[in-house]
Amino acid sequence: MKITAVDPFILHVPLAAGSISDSTHAVTHWGVVGTRIRAEDGTEGFGFTGTHAHLASDRLITACIRDCYAALLLGEDARDIQRLWHKLAHCPPIQWVGRAGITHLALAAVDVALWDLKCKQAGLPLWKYLGGTTTPDLMAYNTDIGWLSIPEDRLIAGAKRAVQEDGFRGVKIKVGHDDPAIDLRRLEKVRRAIGPGMMLATDANGKWDLPTAQRFCRNAEALDIYWLEEPMWYDDIASHAALASATAIPVALGEQLYTLDAFRAFVDARAVQYVQPDITRVAGITEYLQVADLAHAHRLPVVAHAGDMCQVHVHLAHAHPASTQLEYIPWIKDWFVDPIVVRDGNYQLPQRPGAGSTPSEAAFAQLSRPL
Numbered sequence: 001m002k003i004t005a006v007d008p009f010i011l012h013v014p015l016a017a018g019s020i021s022d023s024t025h026a027v028t029h030w031g032v033v034g035t036r037i038r039a040e041d042g043t044e045g046f047g048f049t050g051t052h053a054h055l056a057s058d059r060l061i062t063a064c065i066r067d068c069y070a071a072l073l074l075g076e077d078a079r080d081i082q083r084l085w086h087k088l089a090h091c092p093p094i095q096w097v098g099r100a101g102i103t104h105l106a107l108a109a110v111d112v113a114l115w116d117l118k119c120k121q122a123g124l125p126l127w128k129y130l131g132g133t134t135t136p137d138l139m140a141y142n143t144d145i146g147w148l149s150i151p152e153d154r155l156i157a158g159a160k161r162a163v164q165e166d167g168f169r170g171v172k173i174k175v176g177h178d179d180p181a182i183d184l185r186r187l188e189k190v191r192r193a194i195g196p197g198m199m200l201a202t203d204a205n206g207k208w209d210l211p212t213a214q215r216f217c218r219n220a221e222a223l224d225i226y227w228l229e230e231p232m233w234y235d236d237i238a239s240h241a242a243l244a245s246a247t248a249i250p251v252a253l254g255e256q257l258y259t260l261d262a263f264r265a266f267v268d269a270r271a272v273q274y275v276q277p278d279i280t281r282v283a284g285i286t287e288y289l290q291v292a293d294l295a296h297a298h299r300l301p302v303v304a305h306a307g308d309m310c311q312v313h314v315h316l317a318h319a320h321p322a323s324t325q326l327e328y329i330p331w332i333k334d335w336f337v338d339p340i341v342v343r344d345g346n347y348q349l350p351q352r353p354g355a356g357s358t359p360s361e362a363a364f365a366q367l368s369r370p371l
């Protein structure tokens with residue numbers, strides 16, 4: 001089943017809220033940057049990475065797909081995903097300039113497109129292609145009510161609405177003020193609003209140093225915090241290991257890690273307790289499954305990060321035995337052929353063949369940016 005075309009694309013999806021920020025990032029659009037791959041039978045697979053919709057850097061990703069990877073893919077058998085992953089990841093001149101970063105994000109998009117194509121040819125949704133669900137009641141937790149840029153009164157109202165009206169059994173609140181006392185005040189009010197039984201996770205997006213994170217955790221433990229995500233610089237294994245051994249609050253991370261080797265280093269150092277790979281940053285579904293298996297072998301839960309806004313992760317979380325929870329951010333779903341659906345606090349099983357990664361015709365018509 002030869003590959004006959006590789007066509008990159010850039011879509012910029014505007015946020016309904018206009019803009020949001022956490023301690024580190026501020027975005028007005030989510031970038032869906034990826035590629036369409038066509039096979040000789042006419043089947044098309046779609047894959048993408050997630051970006052801050054910064055056109056200049058998005059174009060570096062599509063240029064890598066168009067100028068480096070396409071020539072390695074055309075004429076190849078689209079079904080040989082493992083072999084093609086290694087061909088692209090280990091192509092010497094490309095590996096020389098990037099074992100992470102742009103080349104890895106581009107490889108992620110290609111890999112997802114190949115899995116999507118293969119599942120469509122098999123007539124199965126990805127979760128079923130991978131062997132079926134181990135987690136029919138996949139719990140969704142709501143992150144979209146918890147941005148740092150949301151003022152306190154709206155934060156509390158949003159958290160209350162999520163659990164009392166929308167059926168969520170968990171929320172995640174962004175933290176990372178220079179003075180963590182401000183975060184603690186917001187969290188105390190949210191805990192009071194949602195009640196004692198609800199999952200209340202936090203996320204500092206890499207902002208703090210070790211003493212600040214330790215001070216935060218000492219005071220936050222009484223609030224039954226489910227996890228503290230990315231408390232410190234993304235690559236700082238030693239500080240995360242020190243924090244994990246000093247606090248009862250579990251450490252979660254992974255959304256900024258590119259490779260299986262990076263995850264192994266954190267797991268080996270006991271620096272992570274909730275493992276959060278993202279198919280849009282590790283190189284696609286192929287490497288995600290390796291990371292999930294690594295975590296599972298250590299009996300660590302896997303809770304994917306939503307760089308794809310869980311269009312693809314919903315399949316993987318349903319299919320992998322290490323996953324029972326998944327983030328919910330509804331930014332891009334309505335621009336996809338098979339949008340994610342949460343009902344009564346649980347992710348529903350997608351039914352269409354493919355990986356859930358196909359943007360709608362309306363998305364291409366209205367959101368495309370020039371390569």
Ligand SMILES: [Mg+2]
Pocket residue numbers: 203205229230255305
């Ligand atoms: Mg995060």
